[in-house]
Amino acid sequence: MKRYDIIVIGAGPAGLAAAQAAASHGARVAVVDDNPLAGGQIWRGGPDRQADPRAQQLWRELRTSANVHFLQQTRVLYAPEPGRLLVQTPAASDTLHYGQLIIATGARERLLPFPGWTLPGVTGAGGLQALAKGGYPLQGKRVVVAGSGPLLLAVAATLQAKGARIGAVVEQASTPALARFVLGLLATPSKIAQALQLARQLKGVPYLRGSYVHSAQGDDALQSVRIQRGGKRELESLKCDYLACGYGLLPNLELAQALGCATKDGAVEVDEWQHSSVPGIYCAGEGTGVGGVDLALAEGRIAGLAASGHVEQAQEAFGRRARWKKFAARLARGFALRPELATLAGDDTIVCRCEDVCHGELRTHTSWRSAKLQTRCGMGPCQGRICGGATDILYGWRPDAVRLPISPARVSSIID
Amino acid sequence: MRSTTVTLNIDAREISVETGITVAAAIAMAGSGVTRRSVGGAARAPLCGMGVCQECRVTIDGRMHQLSCQTLCAEGMRVVTS
Secondary structure, eight states, X not given: OEXXXXXXXXXXXXHHHHHHHHHTTTOXXXXXXXXSSSSTTTTTTOGGGXXXXXXXXXXXXXXXXXXXEEEOSOEEEEOSSTTEEEEEXXXXXXXXXXXXXXXXXXXXXXXXXXXTTTSTTEEOHHHHHHHHHTTOOOTTOEEEEEEESTHHHHHHHHHHHTTOEEEEEXXXXXXXXXXXXXXXXXXXXXXXXXXXXXXXXXXTSOEETTOEEEEEEOSSSOOEEEEEOTTOSSOEEEEOSEEEEEEOEEEXXXXXXXXXXXXXXXXXXXXXXXXXXXXTEEEOGGGGSOOOHHHHHHHHHHHHHHHXXXXXXXXXXXXXXXXXXXXXXXXXXXXXXXXXXGGOOOTTSEEETTTTEEHHHHTTOSSHHHHHHHHOXXXXXXXXXXXXXXXXXXXXXXXXXXXXXXXXXXXHHHHO | OOOSEEEEEETTEEEEEEXXXXXXXXXXXXXXXXXXXXXXXXXXXXXXXXXXXXXTEEEETTEEEEEGGGOBOOTTOEEXXX
């Protein structure tokens, strides 16, 4: 068993900021992360390889800190008792002991079902970006990027840089909502610079506002998508090899819930020190509500300093956190999902991809529990992480409890 | 000089790829990108790209249910899709 003063779960911006802040005062810190390399999603492929100077600086400091240990390709299974975590790597398992825990498990994409969404070639938006950063072959491929949020533009730019031909970026938000969001960017000049740079990179790529993917077509794999364009009667068909479609982000709450942390409106509840409802457990980044990299860095720093007992220094980041929280609120308002998105699935459209449970079997249920017991919805290996975000929008119910272990585990990891 | 490619075996076929790429990417380079069959028998390929959806799971070096999107290719690795 390994002992640490502070364990940080997740090596994205929040986790790295938390680890650096805690370690700078000498705490013995472990960073547990399920990917082969640190960086999380936005700094995927390693913080040292990012253009963002904050990533490089955090990485430089963390790499030279003898009191920081990175445990990559390591997943938390559950807490056998307070202060301990059972973790699993591809080949082994271990128990880690902590004094304080900082949960920085980030977010996943909200993926919504529509006819054809299970075809090979249909991915999440951030999903295809992540795959592309891992070397997924996109040279010369025709890609439609769709869904909602500023992430779509970043995704399109990444994919284009990897050689993909972007047919269109399809944004469900309406033109007035987008206009209000753009106006609100005046409060965050760094985001304007980012938006302008993306616009330059994506010059010539159609940006379809108030539009959404209605269905995907193909026999064994994706061949085309049908798009409902804002204000148009007829659906428009676009040929493509990939559809990268994601409807915003959802916090990964499973670990916090498994440890008993209170959540509200799909986010972990924390106080001003990023402390959760459970003594000694903090949460930072998207887990407390989706807000992007700047908010994650501020929250991570506050959590790391507070957890290591440096509350006065933590207060220095309060202003920054408040500013980016406002940005997060504008983001949520600007890209609120339109009701039509809940009407796309047909009775034979699969909603739970792990167990192949269709919309027709689910739409009459009034709770997650009833659907689960009678259809197996959410009982497969993703444990409701994908379908739960969809049932919330389609039927108004979502997973009511977290399952242990929180990740698929080998029997030997648990009974050894 | 350190080699910049690794050779792995995907469904009994050798493929050489650059170091640092994921098994999911190598599977797409080697063919259709299909990683598994669903409960109903349909072909599935990676969806979330970040270790959540489990669609990309394959057998790697005899260990079942490994997530190909979160595994980097290594020399001599044996990958079986289903």
